[in-house]
Amino acid sequence: MSIREEIIQLAQAARRAARVLAKSSAEIKNQALLKMADEIINAAPEILAANTEDLRNAQATGISGAMLDRLTLNDKRIQDMAAGLREVAAFPDPVGEVEHEEVRPNGIRVGRMRVPLGVIGMVYEARPNVTADAAGLCLKSGNAVILRGGSESTASNRAIGAAISAGLRQAGLPAECVQVIGNPDRQAVTELLTLNGLVDCIIPRGGHKFLTWVAETASVPMIQHGEGNCHVYVDDPADLSMAAEIVFNAKVQRPGVCNAMETLLVHAHSALAFLPVILPRLAKAGVEIRGCEQTRALFSPAQAATELDWATEYQDLILAVKVVPDVAAAMEHIARFGTGHSEAIVTSDYLHAERFLQEVDAAAVLVNASTRLVDGGQFGLGAEIGISTQKLHARGPMGIRELTSMKFIVRGTGQIRK
Amino acid sequence: MSIREEIIQLAQAARRAARVLAKSSAEIKNQALLKMADEIINAAPEILAANTEDLRNAQATGISGAMLDRLTLNDKRIQDMAAGLREVAAFPDPVGEVEHEEVRPNGIRVGRMRVPLGVIGMVYEARPNVTADAAGLCLKSGNAVILRGGSESTASNRAIGAAISAGLRQAGLPAECVQVIGNPDRQAVTELLTLNGLVDCIIPRGGHKFLTWVAETASVPMIQHGEGNCHVYVDDPADLSMAAEIVFNAKVQRPGVCNAMETLLVHAHSALAFLPVILPRLAKAGVEIRGCEQTRALFSPAQAATELDWATEYQDLILAVKVVPDVAAAMEHIARFGTGHSEAIVTSDYLHAERFLQEVDAAAVLVNASTRLVDGGQFGLGAEIGISTQKLHARGPMGIRELTSMKFIVRGTGQIRK
Structure with a gap:
């Protein structure tokens, strides 16, 4: 036979x-x-x-x-x-x-x-x-x-x-x-x-x-089941201590999986207070930082990020970091480089939160929560057979x-x- | 370019x-x-x-x-x-x-x-x-x-x-x-x-x-959007005058479309009273009948149906007719030859109706209604962009x-x- x-x-x-x-x-x-x-x-x-x-x-x-x-x-x-x-x-x-x-x-x-x-x-x-x-x-x-x-x-x-x-x-x-x-x-x-x-x-x-x-x-x-090039965007205004916990969790808790964060986006107004706190903490946990120019000015150990970094799903203790002027620029970056898996915003602004939820095109869009929560068990589906990144039939x-x-x-x- | x-x-x-x-x-x-x-x-x-x-x-x-x-x-x-x-x-x-x-x-x-x-x-x-x-x-x-x-x-x-x-x-x-x-x-x-x-x-x-x-x-x-090799099964017990209206409508009202009936299945107990009434009426409307042996015994103008007839979507004024011993045999025939589009039973038996609804694997399963009703407008979806015969995403x-x-x-x- x-x-x-x-x-x-x-x-x-x-x-x-x-x-x-x-x-x-x-x-x-x-x-x-x-x-x-x-x-x-x-x-x-x-x-x-x-x-x-x-x-x-x-x-x-x-x-x-x-x-x-x-x-x-x-x-x-x-x-x-x-x-x-x-x-x-x-x-x-x-x-x-x-x-x-x-x-x-x-x-x-x-x-x-x-x-x-x-x-x-x-x-x-x-x-x-x-x-x-x-x-x-x-x-x-x-x-x-x-x-x-x-x-x-x-x-x-x-x-x-x-x-x-x-x-x-x-x-x-x-x-x-x-x-x-x-x-x-x-x-x-x-x-x-x-x-x-x-x-x-x-x-x-x-x-x-x-x-x-x-x-x-x-x-x-x-x-x-596509790749997960997931972003966390830290807005202005945002609770920066909440942002630190979410960012740390999204990158470090289990870096090898598809819902881990790969790029951190930070509003320019928040970057000054936020990056000098979170980046050393991530580095201490073994995370290699690759940043834009503004990021490197605030955290000198960061290597220079290239176009390729924005597009890469590391599935590893590596993080790309970019400072952006506003929520629109963050969403534009996500639309360009995201793979439609899980995208999060940390914000205290009601209109920014609603806009992000409605406009970001991904299997899961989160406000003030870690991308690592995108999971069948966490979402109450019981067990999961996988995470779909397509739009037909089932998504997420x-x-x-x-x-x-x-x-x-x-x-x-x-x-x-x- | x-x-x-x-x-x-x-x-x-x-x-x-x-x-x-x-x-x-x-x-x-x-x-x-x-x-x-x-x-x-x-x-x-x-x-x-x-x-x-x-x-x-x-x-x-x-x-x-x-x-x-x-x-x-x-x-x-x-x-x-x-x-x-x-x-x-x-x-x-x-x-x-x-x-x-x-x-x-x-x-x-x-x-x-x-x-x-x-x-x-x-x-x-x-x-x-x-x-x-x-x-x-x-x-x-x-x-x-x-x-x-x-x-x-x-x-x-x-x-x-x-x-x-x-x-x-x-x-x-x-x-x-x-x-x-x-x-x-x-x-x-x-x-x-x-x-x-x-x-x-x-x-x-x-x-x-x-x-x-x-x-x-x-x-x-x-x-x-697959083919529609659709069946109507006339059960025993069944309201045979209701069955006649449904069968006539499913075949004749618009024979060239995917939700028109292509094969009529009839319970042996109902065949004796039903086929000698409906088949001449269909023939008079221009429908060519191709039947199994029992069908031809009850309606002599019918040609002999072959295996190929059971599998054919005529989209025309042609009808294959088969006498079956019970609802299980009807469902077995549908499972073998149906294309998963629209399948109907005409019955007065509660258990037969429920069983047919649950077990027949098609985009639309109907009890006591014409297959021609399978349509976005008739189902209240407003307009329709098509009828899906796949199982992922959208069906029907x-x-x-x-x-x-x-x-x-x-x-x-x-x-x-x-």
């Missing part, structure tokens, strides 16, 4: 499972999630043995320390996977909800019913815990899912997949509701990304290079509800078109 | 206009819509002259009578375009609405604000009135639009576009909010469909061949609201990520 045939068979089985799943009650789905959690705990020895195999192979090919850490499972991480599934079981089930029901003049009742997307293809790198997390979110939203992690985590993902299948069967659901592609050949991913008609949606997660490759390869509709953190679609339902009593 | 450069310049101008439009009030946009309507009426002589030129060229290349009819403008059609724009001005403006605002435990208020998509590329065939209709819907929803109709309507579309530009300028909006691609070269469309980053969404309208070509060519996210008739996206807005008082 060719790789293409193998993936087509998988996808056909997923479609059959999706039809069963779409009409399964929340009760059944929740039972399956709890059984999946139990089975992951039961299979901990097998999962850890598989993970040891993956780690041994990875070390042989010489991958980096950070990658090895992401790949590593231990008892705590296995407990966390199970806990994640139990949490998802406790969330409300959005499938079947009807919104905006309206009676039309001819008497038909038109509503929109929330339904699963169908079959989701999830492709990701490294972390094997994504296998369990994504399986849980897709199952809860009534979708069958085909999972394909990085080739370096093949054995771990297979072992987790086997535990999930066992849980599904115990709850009376088809094991094909969640399938892990065991074939480490990259062609398997290419086939999955181009199975239009069999796969309804592709969700990728991973680094910039991987996401670009997926976007170029996929013909199935996909959710884009995506939870269970964002894995569904709305169909129109019409209840009539014999109405026809005149 | 190459065609590619020409289209990129157009799109860059559209992006600038979109930023102005996104922050324009409903008042300004409505004023622009009314001015656009006035200018179309004022420019009627120029528009008709351009249309005469298009018709002359079209006749010279020998296009069909139906195509010529679609291409033809007259005073009535020009009045209708203007009336359409005035209607859109009267609709409520969804831009800026905030939904689901919630206070999180740390005190941030998280809401979702409805915002325009940005720049929409609308590509379509024949009918020049789409130029005005699409311009109106895109403008109202705050989007800049680049329009490209069929090459046979180039002169008409240019003339309509000029009138629209005049209206926009009178209202103080950039003329580039609505741009018509005047270049009849098909490469202009190809360029538009692949301007990722400059164009946010492609909406195609036209025949099957055109839509397939757009889907294969576009790399910009697009709204799929798309109105103004479906041309927008939701961004997260966060109002904080200094919150950071712990």
Whole structure:
């Protein structure tokens, strides 16, 4: 059997499972999630043995320390996977909800019913815990899912997949509701990304290079997870001690993620009091500062920022800093260099706050809060399957509800078109 | 300047206009819509002259009578375009609405604000009135639009576009909010469909061949307008006189459109009383019947239906008819051959109705109503820009609201990520 045939068979089985799943009650789905959690705990020895195999192979090919850490499972991480599934079981089930029901003049009742997307293809790198997390979110939203992690985590993902299948069967659901592609050949991913008609949606997660490759390869509709070149703009007037906490948090709390701040913009009136306080504090925390001329005049250790710095998502302890004349210039800079992820203003001016909220074009726009808060858990979506930077379908953190679609339902009593 | 450069310049101008439009009030946009309507009426002589030129060229290349009819403008059609724009001005403006605002435990208020998509590329065939209709819907929803109709309507579309530009300028909006691609070269469309980053969404309208070509060519996210292989299933028990009206309407009222019925499914218990009544009535209205064996036993003029008939969207006065043992078999047939457009059941059984509504996977699922009612106007969306058969973003008739996206807005008082 060719790789293409193998993936087509998988996808056909997923479609059959999706039809069963779409009409399964929340009760059944929740039972399956709890059984999946139990089975992951039961299979901990097998999962850890598989993970040891993956780690041994990875070390042989010489991958980096950070990658090895992401790949590593231990008892705590296995407990966390199970806990994640139990949490998802406790969330409300959005499938079947009807919104905006309206009676039309001819008497038909038109509503929109929330339904699963169908079959989701999830492709990701490294972390094997994504296998369990994504399986849980897709199952809860009534979708069958085909999972394909990085080739370096093949054995771990297979072992987790086997535990999930066992849980599904115990709850009376088809094991094909969640399938892990065991074939480490990259062609398997290419086939999955181009199975239009069999796969309804592709969700990728991973680094910039991987996401670009997926976007170029996929013909199935996909959710884009773009870069996060995020800004915090400190306005005038602004509470500068609040600004310091927000700026420090947005840069330092976890610099390697997409909602971390990459460029700090400061109103010229605030710069004099603010930059000499915040920049030494950031530098002390290990942040390298690259600033415009005005910034460097206020903080001499700063290197000169270039055009490229404004456009770069460092995902590291590096910060570009620019002094701007007003909120309009800040928004202009964001419109030019931002990637539409998360953009924040720190201000005490009501009109500036409202203008920023309305005019800045990004998945999330914040007033007086850290960009690091842009997250499914923080926003109350429960868990998140990713953060979308596209405008169609879902924008920003995506939870269970964002894995569904709305169909129109019409209840009539014999109405026809005149 | 190459065609590619020409289209990129157009799109860059559209992006600038979109930023102005996104922050324009409903008042300004409505004023622009009314001015656009006035200018179309004022420019009627120029528009008709351009249309005469298009018709002359079209006749010279020998296009069909139906195509010529679609291409033809007259005073009535020009009045209708203007009336359409005035209607859109009267609709409520969804831009800026905030939904689901919630206070999180740390005190941030998280809401979702409805915002325009940005720049929409609308590509379509024949009918020049789409130029005005699409311009109106895109403008109202705050989007800049680049329009490209069929090459046979180039002169008409240019003339309509000029009138629209005049209206926009009178209202103080950039003329580039609505741009018509005047270049009849098909490469202009190809360029538009692949301007990722400059164009946010492609909406195609036209025949099957055109839509397939757009889907294969576009790399910009697009709204799929697929085929409508729609079914009506007459259940047992069912009000057979109601069924007759619905079936007749779904097939005959306008057979050439995507929400017309293509296959009639009938429960075996109802077939005996129903088919000998409805099939002669349909035949009398000019409908050619292609039936399964049981159908042909009850209506001898029917030809034998083949596998291909179940899968065909005739868009014509032809009907495939199949007798099925129960509602499950009907749904199975629909799952296999349906295209996910509009599916109806005629039934008096409560459980059958509910099951059909929940389990049938289509953009619109109807109980006791004609598939022909699946339409933006009938559903209360105002006008429609098309009917989506995809699951991501919008499904079914798309109105103004479906041309927008939701961004997260966060109002904080200094919150950071712990």
